[in-house]
Amino acid sequence: MGAFHGSLTYRQFFVQGELPHDFRTVFAAQIADNAFKDIDPASEEERALGWCSPKFALDVDLHQGHWLYNDHLVLGLRIDALKVPGPLLKLHTERVCRETMAEQGSDTLNRYQKAQIKENVKLELRSRMLPSVKSVDFVWTLSTGLLRFWSANDKLCVEFQELFERTFGLQLKADTPYTAAAFGRLGVDESVVERLATLEPMLLTGEG
Amino acid sequence: MDLVDLVNRTQFLGPEFLTWLWYRVELQQGIFDIGGELGAFELWFDDRLVVGSATMGAQENHFKGGHPASSAEARTALRLGKMANQAKLRIVRASAEWSFVLKDDLSVSGVKIPAVLGREDDEQLDERMMLLDQLDAMLKGLLAQFLMLRTAPEWQADELPALLAWVASEASA
Numbered sequence: 001m002g003a004f005h006g007s008l009t010y011r012q013f014f015v016q017g018e019l020p021h022d023f024r025t026v027f028a029a030q031i032a033d034n035a036f037k038d039i040d041p042a043s044e045e046e047r048a049l050g051w052c053s054p055k056f057a058l059d060v061d062l063h064q065g066h067w068l069y070n071d072h073l074v075l076g077l078r079i080d081a082l083k084v085p086g087p088l089l090k091l092h093t094e095r096v097c098r099e100t101m102a103e104q105g106s107d108t109l110n111r112y113q114k115a116q117i118k119e120n121v122k123l124e125l126r127s128r129m130l131p132s133v134k135s136v137d138f139v140w141t142l143s144t145g146l147l148r149f150w151s152a153n154d155k156l157c158v159e160f161q162e163l164f165e166r167t168f169g170l171q172l173k174a175d176t177p178y179t180a181a182a183f184g185r186l187g188v189d190e191s192v193v194e195r196l197a198t199l200e201p202m203l204l205t206g207e208g
Numbered sequence: 209m210d211l212v213d214l215v216n217r218t219q220f221l222g223p224e225f226l227t228w229l230w231y232r233v234e235l236q237q238g239i240f241d242i243g244g245e246l247g248a249f250e251l252w253f254d255d256r257l258v259v260g261s262a263t264m265g266a267q268e269n270h271f272k273g274g275h276p277a278s279s280a281e282a283r284t285a286l287r288l289g290k291m292a293n294q295a296k297l298r299i300v301r302a303s304a305e306w307s308f309v310l311k312d313d314l315s316v317s318g319v320k321i322p323a324v325l326g327r328e329d330d331e332q333l334d335e336r337m338m339l340l341d342q343l344d345a346m347l348k349g350l351l352a353q354f355l356m357l358r359t360a361p362e363w364q365a366d367e368l369p370a371l372l373a374w375v376a377s378e379a380s381a
Contacts, residue, residue: 004333005332008308008316008321008336010316069329069334070333139333152311174215177221178218180351186355196214196358197214197217204227204372204375205287205289
């Protein structure tokens with residue numbers, strides 16, 4: 001959510017590095033390589049991230065018409081999670097343990113049997129569950145190199161940054177007072193940037 | 209020092225910028241001029257303000273409702289050495305108005321932009337980004353003014369003493 005409609009909560013980044021001359025072709029392949037891929041319920045994977053259409057999170061067939069809008073490169077970061085809730089796993093594991101003991105006519109199971117049952121139950125429950133799906137848009141204005149990511153969540157911002165850099169081969173730097181000055185976003189002299197590095201915090205209590 | 213170190217070392221500039229803005233809003237009755245294409249606009253602190261200090265056990269004061277920036281409680285928090293961590297701000301330029309919460313890491317949330325007129329997705333996207341770019345340009349213009357002042361001899365000679373005097377003074381409301 002965010003790019004076309006919805007709430008406007010975001011964090012800004014500066015894209016560092018030159019756009020490839022034939023970026024439409026280069027990016028098309030790189031985006032496709034990093035498009036979202038479903039979690040395999042038979043695997044251990046509990047969370048997956050990848051690019052999706054900013055207009056429909058379940059659409060991961062990302063041709064150019066899905067991510068290039070005039071001067072803006074827009075994609076959704078899709079985050080799926082497939083995790084069996086602990087209490088549910090415990091309950092169903094207990095059910096299967098009881099069934100197994102009844103079948104075997106025994107009063108107890110050993111540690112190995114219990115672990116095996118738990119693993120099987122987990123896989124069975126995972127195969128019956130649908131993952132939770134969330135998507136967060138980003139808009140990269142190609143002419144200015146300014147990028148907005150529609151979340152201020154620190155962990156998600158780091159994951160987004162890693163996937164972006166892996167996909168596009170360009171670095172993302174968070175918009176902070178220092179980076180804004182150092183990357184020429186404020187139009188201040190180099191001498192100002194140099195002095196920023198030596199500043200000490202001001203004290204409002206007037207003690208320093 | 210690499211970039212990460214420099215960014216971490218200068219993190220205090222975020223709360224300082226917000227606090228300076230608070231002081232300047234009161235001093236200039238909310239009128240700012242950043243020159244260039246955007247020129248003059250009004251900026252006001254709205255009904256939400258958070259003050260805190262990383263060096264004071266991370267204790268924060270959250271003010272909500274009314275006009276906290278001119279409250280005695282908020283001014284008292286400054287006198288204890290705290291600074292603004294986030295504030296709901298309102299900017300009015302010509303007939304356009306932006307409302308948003310600015311945090312000291314420069315992230316913004318709950319932005320309300322002037323009405324978007326485009327009907328097609330592409331047009332809406334262009335308009336939304338243009339309006340956010342204008343907001344960014346105004347904030348960056350103010351940040352540039354702050355950083356130039358903060359690194360100039362005038363900071364110690366004039367601006368900081370005046371800011372400290374404002375902190376020590378009684379709030380207007």
